[in-house]
Amino acid sequence: MDVLMKLDRITKTYHMGEITVNALRETSLDVFQGEILVILGPSGSGKSTLLNIMGGMDLPTTGEMFFLGENLSRAGDKRLTGYRRNEIGFVFQFYNLIPDLTGRENVELAADLVDEPLKVQEVLAEVGLAERMEHFPSQMSGGEQQRVSIARAAVKNPRLLLCDEPTGALDYQTGKLILALLVKINRERGSTVVIVTHNTPIGDMAHRVVRMRDGTITEIRENAAPLPPERIEW
Numbered sequence: 478m479d480v481l482m483k484l485d486r487i488t489k490t491y492h493m494g495e496i497t498v499n500a501l502r503e504t505s506l507d508v509f510q511g512e513i514l515v516i517l518g519p520s521g522s523g524k525s526t527l528l529n530i531m532g533g534m535d536l537p538t539t540g541e542m543f544f545l546g547e548n549l550s551r552a553g554d555k556r557l558t559g560y561r562r563n564e565i566g567f568v569f570q571f572y573n574l575i576p577d578l579t580g581r582e583n584v585e586l587a588a589d590l591v592d593e594p595l596k597v598q599e600v601l602a603e604v605g606l607a608e609r610m611e612h613f614p615s616q617m618s619g620g621e622q623q624r625v626s627i628a629r630a631a632v633k634n635p636r637l638l639l640c641d642e643p644t645g646a647l648d649y650q651t652g653k654l655i656l657a658l659l660v661k662i663n664r665e666r667g668s669t670v671v672i673v674t675h676n677t678p679i680g681d682m683a684h685r686v687v688r689m690r691d692g693t694i695t696e697i698r699e700n701a702a703p704l705p706p707e708r709i710e711w
């Protein structure tokens with residue numbers, strides 16, 4: 478399989494006064510094009526730190542990150558902004574929508590950032606929001622807000638979709654619907670999807686499951702037969 482991203486001995490160290498936190502210790506990982514990768518691990522194991530580095534939101538302290546062969550770990554702000562804008566879609570636990578904009582406007586804002594966006598109305602219809610796109614986030618349920626946020630990420634047709642606890646604030650059934658949307662985007666658009674969660678059963682939908690502990694990867698497992706999210710139980 479082709480490598481989309483290569484993480485090579487990444488460390489991330491935070492200094493807080495006298496205290497040093499090793500959020501990542503010499504972590505290496507290849508992410509393959511077109512896969513669904515689920516990163517599991519307990520709170521504080523470094524999952525979000527790794528995801529933020531993958532997304533160019535943060536730089537490693539040492540080690541290198543390559544995206545399609547380009548070394549981004551020492552890239553300047555301008556290049557990283559371009560990378561985030563054009564290649565990455567983010568989905569967060571608490572949606573991070575702009576409250577003063579409607580669902581449609583939130584998605585349009587993202588579409589305007591890239592050269593070749595998908596059609597806003599079509600993407601909103603695909604996530605099941607055709608009827609509710611003129612509502613503001615405060616007028617939507619959590620699941621609807623997360624749909625907007627997935628549409629906002631997907632409209633850019635990004636190569637890499639990074640999702641940090643995308644079901645963390647949702648009930649069980651709604652969570653499964655959201656995961657099914659991520660699978661659909663992976664299948665239909667070919668976006669590589671990385672999902673961070675502490676919810677172990679979600680690993681069953683992945684092509685590969687990465688386990689983290691104390692800032693390192695302790696296991697990488699391949700799933701011969703990933704389950705559709707509807708069949709995952711937690």
Ligand SMILES: Nc1ncnc2c1ncn2[C@@H]1O[C@H](COP(=O)(O)OP(=O)(O)OP(=O)(O)O)[C@@H](O)[C@H]1O
Pocket residue numbers: 491492493498499500518519520521522523524525526527675
């Ligand atoms: N900006 C920061 N400054 C200082 N320490 C940080 C910072 N961000 C993360 N850390 C620390 O780095 C470690 C890894 O944090 P991270 O958020 O990556 O873990 P996580 O596995 O995503 O946890 P959770 O599931 O609770 O979100 C933790 O010990 C955390 O306290």
